[in-house]
Amino acid sequence: MTLAYWNGTYSPLDEVRISPLDRGFLFADGVYEVVAVYDGQIFELDAHLDRLARSLAAVRIDPGLDRAALAAVFLRLAETAPRPAATIYMQVTRGAPAQRSHAFPASAQASILAFAGPLKRLGRAQQKDGFALVSAPDIRWLRCDIKSIALLPSVLAAQQAAEAGVLETVMIRDGLVSECAASNVFVVKDGRVATPVADHRILDGINRRIAIRLAMELGIPVEQRDVAEAELRAADEIWITSTTKELAPIVRLDGAAVGSGRPGPVWRRVREAFDGLVGEPA
Numbered sequence: 001m002t003l004a005y006w007n008g009t010y011s012p013l014d015e016v017r018i019s020p021l022d023r024g025f026l027f028a029d030g031v032y033e034v035v036a037v038y039d040g041q042i043f044e045l046d047a048h049l050d051r052l053a054r055s056l057a058a059v060r061i062d063p064g065l066d067r068a069a070l071a072a073v074f075l076r077l078a079e080t081a082p083r084p085a086a087t088i089y090m091q092v093t094r095g096a097p098a099q100r101s102h103a104f105p106a107s108a109q110a111s112i113l114a115f116a117g118p119l120k121r122l123g124r125a126q127q128k129d130g131f132a133l134v135s136a137p138d139i140r141w142l143r144c145d146i147k148s149i150a151l152l153p154s155v156l157a158a159q160q161a162a163e164a165g166v167l168e169t170v171m172i173r174d175g176l177v178s179e180c181a182a183s184n185v186f187v188v189k190d191g192r193v194a195t196p197v198a199d200h201r202i203l204d205g206i207n208r209r210i211a212i213r214l215a216m217e218l219g220i221p222v223e224q225r226d227v228a229e230a231e232l233r234a235a236d237e238i239w240i241t242s243t244t245k246e247l248a249p250i251v252r253l254d255g256a257a258v259g260s261g262r263p264g265p266v267w268r269r270v271r272e273a274f275d276g277l278v279g280e281p282a
């Protein structure tokens, strides 16, 4: 049984009933968060709550719960979340007014849905071999910093990766790397790490921040700046980061080898530091 939180009540997920007039359903008018849970402990909850608050403020949704109450929902769901690793998904929409109309309703309470599910971590053996990416144009809007539930371009990009049998699709806008369908991108050249700056063009990933911090603590130079597509294709190493993919080494891009074609030494050092925080995967 998967436990869910829905507008103040906990129940089995398959018993939750949502109005067809919910603006999340009709307009994708909502935002979301995904946290990882390792052995019952939520990883970086404060950072996720900060980002949820930023997303909500950007689209002017009042969740009707304060930060402590939102945190309490995550913590309650973490208690019964699958072990050893899980994710908790939370989405907040602008609610279900009586009529469908594009502009904000005069009165409607936000709808909040949250539930946990198992996180299948990318295993040690897979990481030793590394993963592949394909590339695609970034066809998304210009507020990718908002973690919006309007994800159709990301769905298409993820499907492209699925059909190619690779881990992710890296998106390119105006000759620059933005990010993957649901992860951030790092490149390494001559021992220096670069990752796109977290502005309106990408989501400021929580594991992106962790990877930057860990690399800097290890004395590895990290630049947050525009990264050209040509740099991606000439990189010694590529990594991607996300809550679910953690910190994954990329060894092929559009069928061509990345660097030596094996996970690189800079990735390995940062990955070891990451595993020091969350424990090694199986």
Ligand SMILES: Cc1ncc(COP(=O)(O)O)c(C=O)c1O
Pocket: 034, 179, 180, 181, 182, 183, 184, 202, 203, 204, 205, 206, 207, 208, 241, 242, 243, 244
């Ligand atoms: C578009 C996009 N970029 C980056 C990320 C990675 O963010 P985080 O590390 O907070 O999971 C995600 C996560 O879902 C995402 O959807």
